[in-house]
Amino acid sequence: MIELWYSLLESMVPFSWIEYDFMKNALLAVLLVSPVFGLLGTMVVSNRMAFFSDAIGHAALTGIAIGVILGLCDPLWAMLIFAAILAVAITWARGHTEASADTVIGVFFSATVALGVVILSRGGAFNRYSQYLIGDLLSISPQEIYLVGIVLLIVLLFWAFFFNRLFLLSFNATVARSRGVRTSLVETAFAVLLALTVTISIQWIGILIINALLILPAAAARNLAQSMRTYHLLAVSISLLSGIVGLFMSYQWGTATGATIVLCCFGLYLGTIAFKALRK
Amino acid sequence: MINKNKTSKCDLCCTRLEKFGVKIGKNVLLHDVDLHIHCGELTGLIGPNGAGKSTLLKAMTGELPFTGKLSFLDAKELRTGHPLIGYVPQHLDLDKGSPASVLDFCAACISSFPVWISHTRTDKQRIMENLARFQAEHLINRRISNLSGGELQRVLLACALDPIPDLLLLDEPVAGVDPRGLEIFYNMVSDLRRDYDLSILMVSHDHAMISQFADRIVLLDKTVLAAGNPRAVLHDPNFVRLFGARLTLETYHNQSGTMTRHHPAVRFSND
Numbered sequence: 001m002i003e004l005w006y007s008l009l010e011s012m013v014p015f016s017w018i019e020y021d022f023m024k025n026a027l028l029a030v031l032l033v034s035p036v037f038g039l040l041g042t043m044v045v046s047n048r049m050a051f052f053s054d055a056i057g058h059a060a061l062t063g064i065a066i067g068v069i070l071g072l073c074d075p076l077w078a079m080l081i082f083a084a085i086l087a088v089a090i091t092w093a094r095g096h097t098e099a100s101a102d103t104v105i106g107v108f109f110s111a112t113v114a115l116g117v118v119i120l121s122r123g124g125a126f127n128r129y130s131q132y133l134i135g136d137l138l139s140i141s142p143q144e145i146y147l148v149g150i151v152l153l154i155v156l157l158f159w160a161f162f163f164n165r166l167f168l169l170s171f172n173a174t175v176a177r178s179r180g181v182r183t184s185l186v187e188t189a190f191a192v193l194l195a196l197t198v199t200i201s202i203q204w205i206g207i208l209i210i211n212a213l214l215i216l217p218a219a220a221a222r223n224l225a226q227s228m229r230t231y232h233l234l235a236v237s238i239s240l241l242s243g244i245v246g247l248f249m250s251y252q253w254g255t256a257t258g259a260t261i262v263l264c265c266f267g268l269y270l271g272t273i274a275f276k277a278l279r280k
Numbered sequence: 281m282i283n284k285n286k287t288s289k290c291d292l293c294c295t296r297l298e299k300f301g302v303k304i305g306k307n308v309l310l311h312d313v314d315l316h317i318h319c320g321e322l323t324g325l326i327g328p329n330g331a332g333k334s335t336l337l338k339a340m341t342g343e344l345p346f347t348g349k350l351s352f353l354d355a356k357e358l359r360t361g362h363p364l365i366g367y368v369p370q371h372l373d374l375d376k377g378s379p380a381s382v383l384d385f386c387a388a389c390i391s392s393f394p395v396w397i398s399h400t401r402t403d404k405q406r407i408m409e410n411l412a413r414f415q416a417e418h419l420i421n422r423r424i425s426n427l428s429g430g431e432l433q434r435v436l437l438a439c440a441l442d443p444i445p446d447l448l449l450l451d452e453p454v455a456g457v458d459p460r461g462l463e464i465f466y467n468m469v470s471d472l473r474r475d476y477d478l479s480i481l482m483v484s485h486d487h488a489m490i491s492q493f494a495d496r497i498v499l500l501d502k503t504v505l506a507a508g509n510p511r512a513v514l515h516d517p518n519f520v521r522l523f524g525a526r527l528t529l530e531t532y533h534n535q536s537g538t539m540t541r542h543h544p545a546v547r548f549s550n551d
Contacts, residue, residue: 042396046378163396164388171372171385177343178367178440178449179389225379226423232396 002028002142017251022138026257029140030243032148033201036155038239040194041218042231046170049194051102052090054211055109056195059086060202061116064129069119079199086112087195091188135206137247137257144204151197158193166190167228205258213258216265217242223272238268294318295363295447295479299348302332302339309335312503313348317447317479322470324494324510325483328522331501333483334370337449340481341367352446363479366445368436370452370483378425382416382435383407385424389439410438414468430461437468441476448472450482462486466493487514487523 063082067075168176221234246261300313310332339346352363386407411417414434484490491510499506506516
């Protein structure tokens with residue numbers, strides 16, 4: 001299947017960089033991962049969960065640390081399980097304490113990051129894990145691309161079957177409840193889905209900037225959208241466009257791909273603000 | 281203004297709360313609430329801040345866990361289980377930038393077809409009709425975050441009445457609705473109870489307005505302190521204790537000035 005993609009690109013794309021397999025892999029990954037971040041981002045922004053997703057991203061450090069302690073060579077499973085548990089814990093704590101969501105997340109955030117850094121820095125070995133801070137999209141392998149494809153499929157299915165409930169919940173929990181929505185279940189499911197997606201993408205995007213990819217496309221789309229349909233259409237388009245342009249620019253400049261994509265996103269965000277101002 | 285959908289009158293059916301209580305942690309928010317809410321009646325729920333008025337509504341929708349019994353009985357006094365509840369919140373958790381349209385919100389209420397893809401024609405038609413009952417059909421493509429308080433309340437009411445619930449719970453808007461808009465809102469709610477034979481429970485902060493429109497008033501402060509017709513409750517010692525001066529209904533009517541239009545609910549004002 002991946003060969004089909006290679007030959008398709010070679011026959012259609014007239015740029016020299018397409019000769020490299022790692023660029024073809026990266027492009028396919030961008031095409032798959034951008035819609036995921038565009039879609040999830042719309043609800044992260046609407047539900048004011050930006051801090052939550054940031055905390056989950058940073059908690060990946062602890063996931064890696066747990067993986068190291070358990071002696072796993074690929075810490076992904078440890079990261080995923082830890083992120084899911086953390087997502088459930090934060091959602092539960094938000095519903096069961098009087099403290100504000102910011103405070104609850106802040107507490108978990110700092111504790112998990114500290115724990116991760118303490119474990120990973122034992123014997124001054126932290127540098128070995130700094131790849132997770134910045135991420136390397138160009139290193140993605142065909143097997144990992146399949147994993148991203150599965151994530152996209154799961155997000156699309158969740159969005160098709162649960163979006164309306166999540167959407168109602170973002171307006172008012174009691175209204176959602178009166179409509180028969182099992183509010184805590186939907187809320188937790190979304191938090192876990194978000195946590196898993198962020199965690200899977202960490203190694204290619206990087207802990208430091210992954211949250212920007214969730215927030216920026218949706219934030220830009222909100223400046224122009226007049227309905228949920230245009231909101232999603234714009235968020236996914238902006239995400240895709242900045243992903244493709246960012247990948248190409250990072251190749252040209254020899255810069256980190258994830259960060260370059262984020263800068264493109266930010267450029268588009270500024271563009272939407274300017275457009276909105278001019279339209280008035 | 282509203283079509284009659286329910287043909288059979290059932291003056292006997294009611295929603296019944298027995299030993300109803302809500303406890304969060306060690307905090308008792310409500311205890312031993314006994315209430316009967318009859319069909320075709322508008323019950324006003326009043327009480328001081330923190331009395332548990334909104335908590336009662338939230339628990340009745342099932343959002344908060346409760347102790348005791350909540351049952352819905354039809355005309356023959358047969359239990360029909362948990363009532364179908366329509367709920368109109370005090371406000372929505374929206375910021376000004378939210379791009380959701382009125383159509384998106386209404387469609388998410390009645391349909392599982394994902395609103396981020398599109399809307400089915402039948403859903404759109406149904407929503408148009410619902411909104412038209414409250415003169416809100418022109419709002420359908422507006423951003424819900426750009427509506428005025430009164431417009432939003434009409435949209436929320438239109439959504440809460442599809443499907444027609446057994447029990448309509450309303451949390452009166454306190455902000456963003458001018459006195460005129462509030463009166464229109466009370467009039468609409470008041471018409472609903474007769475046209476649909478609905479049980480309505482409405483949290484109110486405006487004692488003058490609610491005593492004009494409600495059939496019964498319940499004074500709540502952690503539990504039911506007084507219940508009965510508006511005149512009786514407003515003269516109840518508990519009411520006087522909580523709200524200070526013993527204001528008569530006549531004083532209220534003078535205060536409300538222009539809004540003393542004839543209405544069945546104000547029948548007690550002449551006796």
